[in-house]
Amino acid sequence: MFFVSTISIDPTQKTQIGIAVPSNGLAKMFQKLLGGLFSKQEESETFTAASMIDQIGKALQAEGINDIVRLIEDGTDYYLDRHGTYKDLESTINRFNNEKRPAKDGLFETVSLIVEHQDEFFKPLIQIDIKRRHEVGEHPITVTVCGLFKELTNDAPTAYNVRSLMDPIFNSQEEYSSYVENSQRRFNDFNSNFEKQLRKYIEVDDIKTDNMQYIVRPFDAVKDKPKLGECSEGPPIFHGYWGFLESMNYTLNWSTLAHENEIHISDCNLVDETGRPLAIVGSIGFTAGVSDIFDPGTPFDIATGTWPERTGMSAYSSLVYCN
DSSP: OEEEEEEEEEESOOEEEEEOOOSSHHHHHHHHHTTTTTOOEEEEEOSOHHHHHHHHHHHHHHTTOOEEEEEEETTEEEEEOSSOOSSOHHHHHHHHHHHHTTSGGGOOSEEEEEEEOOOSSEEEEEEEEEESEEETTOOSEEEEEEEEEGGGTSSOOSHHHHHHHHGGGGSOHHHHHHHHHHHHHHHHHHHHHHHHHHHHHSOEEEEEEEEEEEEEOOSSOOOSSOOOOOOTTSOGGGSOOTTHHHHTTTHHHHHHHHHHTTOEEOSEEEEOTTOOEEEEEOSSOEEGGGSSTTOTTSOOBGGGTBOOOOTTOOTTSOEEEOO
């Protein structure tokens, strides 16, 4: 299991509303012929890439986050940390701002900033996406916070060692529920503190937050030295950034231990070991041990249509496969 929080931000800035220009040539022709009558409107932000990155950088540093993983402008890498360099956030942002402020008034289409952090309980990866042009009413800034359980990521290179750390969590339903609830509360506290820093350095009109729990359900049984794959479709921690896939080995054992100990699962998203969506589990949920959903001996691959049978599951278990 790991947690993901999505924070969308609408900063207090003047915007310009105009007609969205289609990228397709035929669509452009029809737009011209119809005078834009049925064209979609879009909103353009007036802030520059340098100014917004500077404000976000100050909020991150105020929260004690100093390690940058990646900085992308308009699809091109400005910075990518391939070796786990420490405390490189401030110097990278300063260099970016000095280079971008004089050029084209800092105009941009998209900017993404990815940073990493460790606190007492979590190893978070944070991705901040900024769009200059967007649909009217859509928030231009999206912050995705992924939280791995720190105590399960350290000094556990093999599946055996990982399981020895995890076994106490799955001793009973009560211990499992208590661990997940306490972890979620701490993760919410982390995000709440981070949101306060964002509000301090960025004037905002609106902030919306959504929280979700994720469980990794591997294709098949986990080997002694498990390895997760990379996938751009999944949450940012599956994007192959330095040190994160190795820290996620514990997530491969979560569904197996839930199955073996008949743990009741609810309110979460299931993904495979590359982060691709498998299923959504609703509030009613299901008991893992009474079906093949979490059985490590049963293949589960959406791409090939290999789905476990729901044998033993209630018709009201609120599990929906992703197509």
